[in-house]
Amino acid sequence: MLRNLTRFLPLLGLLLAAGAAVAGPGTVGEAEKQPLNVAAIAMFVAFVLSTLGITYWAASRTKSTADFYTAGGGITGFQNGLAIAGDYMSAATLLGLTSMVFAKGYDGFVYIVGFFVGWPIILFLMAERLRNLGRFTFADITSYRLDQSKVRTVAAISSLTVVLFYLITQMVGAGQLIKLLFGLDYEVAVIVVGILMMVYVTFGGMIATTWVQIIKACLLLGGGTLMMLLAMSHFGFNFENLVTKATEVHKDGTKIMGPGSLLADPVNAVSLSLGLMFGTAGLPHILMRFFTVPDAKEARKSVFVATGFIGFFFLVVVLLGMTAIVLVGTNPDFYEGGNVGGKMIGGGNMVAMHLAKFVGGNIFLGFLSAVAFATILAVVSGLALAGASAISHDIYANVICKGRPQGGSELKVSKIASIFIGIAAIGLGILFEKQNLAFMVGLAFGIAASANFPVLILSMYWKGLTTKGAIAGTICGLTAAVVFVVLSKAVWVTVLGKAQAIFPYDQPALFSMPLAFLVAFVVSKLDNSAQAQQEIAAFDDQYVRAQTGLGAAGASNH
Amino acid sequence: MSSAAYERIRQNPKFDKLVATRSRFAWTLSAVVLVLYYGFMSIVAFNPTLLASPLGEGRIATIGWPIAACMMVLFWVMTGLYVYRANGQFDQINAELIKEASKEGQ
Numbered sequence: 001m002l003r004n005l006t007r008f009l010p011l012l013g014l015l016l017a018a019g020a021a022v023a024g025p026g027t028v029g030e031a032e033k034q035p036l037n038v039a040a041i042a043m044f045v046a047f048v049l050s051t052l053g054i055t056y057w058a059a060s061r062t063k064s065t066a067d068f069y070t071a072g073g074g075i076t077g078f079q080n081g082l083a084i085a086g087d088y089m090s091a092a093t094l095l096g097l098t099s100m101v102f103a104k105g106y107d108g109f110v111y112i113v114g115f116f117v118g119w120p121i122i123l124f125l126m127a128e129r130l131r132n133l134g135r136f137t138f139a140d141i142t143s144y145r146l147d148q149s150k151v152r153t154v155a156a157i158s159s160l161t162v163v164l165f166y167l168i169t170q171m172v173g174a175g176q177l178i179k180l181l182f183g184l185d186y187e188v189a190v191i192v193v194g195i196l197m198m199v200y201v202t203f204g205g206m207i208a209t210t211w212v213q214i215i216k217a218c219l220l221l222g223g224g225t226l227m228m229l230l231a232m233s234h235f236g237f238n239f240e241n242l243v244t245k246a247t248e249v250h251k252d253g254t255k256i257m258g259p260g261s262l263l264a265d266p267v268n269a270v271s272l273s274l275g276l277m278f279g280t281a282g283l284p285h286i287l288m289r290f291f292t293v294p295d296a297k298e299a300r301k302s303v304f305v306a307t308g309f310i311g312f313f314f315l316v317v318v319l320l321g322m323t324a325i326v327l328v329g330t331n332p333d334f335y336e337g338g339n340v341g342g343k344m345i346g347g348g349n350m351v352a353m354h355l356a357k358f359v360g361g362n363i364f365l366g367f368l369s370a371v372a373f374a375t376i377l378a379v380v381s382g383l384a385l386a387g388a389s390a391i392s393h394d395i396y397a398n399v400i401c402k403g404r405p406q407g408g409s410e411l412k413v414s415k416i417a418s419i420f421i422g423i424a425a426i427g428l429g430i431l432f433e434k435q436n437l438a439f440m441v442g443l444a445f446g447i448a449a450s451a452n453f454p455v456l457i458l459s460m461y462w463k464g465l466t467t468k469g470a471i472a473g474t475i476c477g478l479t480a481a482v483v484f485v486v487l488s489k490a491v492w493v494t495v496l497g498k499a500q501a502i503f504p505y506d507q508p509a510l511f512s513m514p515l516a517f518l519v520a521f522v523v524s525k526l527d528n529s530a531q532a533q534q535e536i537a538a539f540d541d542q543y544v545r546a547q548t549g550l551g552a553a554g555a556s557n558h
Numbered sequence: 559m560s561s562a563a564y565e566r567i568r569q570n571p572k573f574d575k576l577v578a579t580r581s582r583f584a585w586t587l588s589a590v591v592l593v594l595y596y597g598f599m600s601i602v603a604f605n606p607t608l609l610a611s612p613l614g615e616g617r618i619a620t621i622g623w624p625i626a627a628c629m630m631v632l633f634w635v636m637t638g639l640y641v642y643r644a645n646g647q648f649d650q651i652n653a654e655l656i657k658e659a660s661k662e663g664q
Binding site for chain 2 (some may be wrong): 221269
């Protein structure tokens with residue numbers, strides 16, 4: 001099991017942050033269908049009923065496009081911070097990172113720091129500009145002073161690509177996880193997730209999506225903390241005591257207390273951390289969260305709150321992984337055939353679930369399973385909303401209608417788009433059940449970091465960016481990310497069955513992201529057209545708005 | 559928003575001062591985060607045994623654990639520092655700027 005896990009660890013890393021649940025069939029694969037878990041289903045039904053109640057309430061407040069896309073800008077910084085934390089702390093974070101610390105000790109901690117470090121940077125360099133310039137989608141910012149139709153079309157295509165890949169991994173992960181935890185059929189699980197997602201998004205828009213995310217974040221934080229406290233009580237809440245026992249029973253002994261083989265290839269580690277850091281800052285559903293607060297003040301506050309909760313949760317996860325080495329790793333109940341150190345029941349990603357069962361029995365296991373399901377539901381809703389806004393706000397309202405959609409038609413289009421995205425997600429989720437999807441998460445983050453992030457940053461920071469440069473940069477980043485991933489081990493060897501990967505790293509960002517920056521820069525520099533001159537001249541006004549928020553969209557009245 | 563209001567803000571010396579101070583603060587904090595993180599990663603890659611030194615005589619716990627945890631806490635405290643200054647001191651100058659720009663416009 002360990003060797004198998006090690007092989008997937010680098011990709012697992014991306015998987016986790018991507019919230020892709022346990023999509024890598026290398027780890028869960030042929031998830032055994034478990035007997036029906038009544039406690040888990042009961043708690044999940046309670047969650048669904050309360051979120052449907054919220055959706056009903058949210059629907060009565062979702063009247064305008066601003067309500068639908070961004071909750072009318074009426075979310076407070078604290079609420080939004082919880083929602084951002086919720087978007088980032090997925091079921092996969094809990095399951096995957098716990099398993100990583102369980103298997104690798106300190107190396108897992110090093111990875112966790114890498115998942116965290118992007119947040120302060122997003123606050124210092126992006127948060128206030130995003131809020132001051134954007135309204136509904138990040139293309140509002142990139143196209144601010146550039147050619148609306150062209151820049152928005154390209155941005156919408158790359159947004160939809162990211163959303164689609166991410167959504168497929170979530171759906172497949174949901175199906176497998178639910179089959180494993182709840183004992184439901186794969187197809188049933190995928191259809192339930194898809195339909196609930198459509199209901200939340202279509203009726204409740206961003207208000208419902210945000211509240212589903214907030215509730216889930218609280219459940220995950222509360223459940224995780226409680227589990228950590230229960231587990232630590234077995235060691236008298238003493239870290240020294242914990243690591244003494246853990247190093248006694250772990251097969252790597254005291255080696256787990258320092259950096260080991262996981263980071264033997266620094267280039268790979270750096271590329272992975274770049275992809276995570278800047279991929280996060282280029283994910284459409286995360287960027288959209290910055291537009292749900294009234295002003296830059298609240299936007300900053302929300303990142304502070306989100307960073308605090310994410311950091312706290314990650315530290316909890318480190319302790320969960322370490323306690324599990326002793327509490328789960330030596331317990332024959334959690335291994336197939338009672339063979340300790342052999343194949344873990346449910347696969348290597350189930351460590352946190354087994355720990356829940358050990359410290360809190362079947363009820364707590366059921367609770368945590370329900371939280372995991374709720375988590376996936378909340379993340380796919382955010383994704384569907386981001387995809388729908390790319391279709392209705394960027395493509396329909398601004399490209400097709402040239403910024404003047406007929407009254408109410410944009411809202412209608414966005415709701416229809418949400419339904420289509422939901423149907424597509426169900427269909428693709430079922431279609432891809434048995435596929436190896438590890439590469440898709442790498443791809444989603446790679447594209448976000450290479451196609452969305454560079455042009456977004458340049459549009460905010462560099463006066464010289466022109467329409468041609470922005471389009472060339474986006475297309476180049478998108479293409480490079482796709483090509484590198486296809487040539488990497490995850491596709492070239494695992495999917496296509498070739499002997500040797502041409503691109504030796506797991507994450508393309510280290511190469512595709514600088515390439516996109518370079519191309520956007522060079523093409524902009526070479527662009528001497530009259531239009532380019534105008535676009536450069538328009539930067540000055542944009543700069544004042546980015547810095548001061550003067551003219552930025554405010555909150556609607558509620 | 560009219561270009562004239564933006565022009566007036568640009569003319570206001572407070573604007574340059576605001577932007578310069580806030581940017582310097584933001585870039586300094588970012589640099590601290592990146593230097594600490596990549597410094598840490600370099601130790602992980604090139605001198606891993608350093609992080610594996612025990613916390614004390616006969617102890618199993620190593621210095622790597624508190625170092626990584628403190629780094630995360632420090633980064634969070636730094637976000638708090640930025641928000642405190644940006645939402646207080648900087649936003650006050652910002653509000654004055656906007657007020658002056660709209661007053662002159664009347």
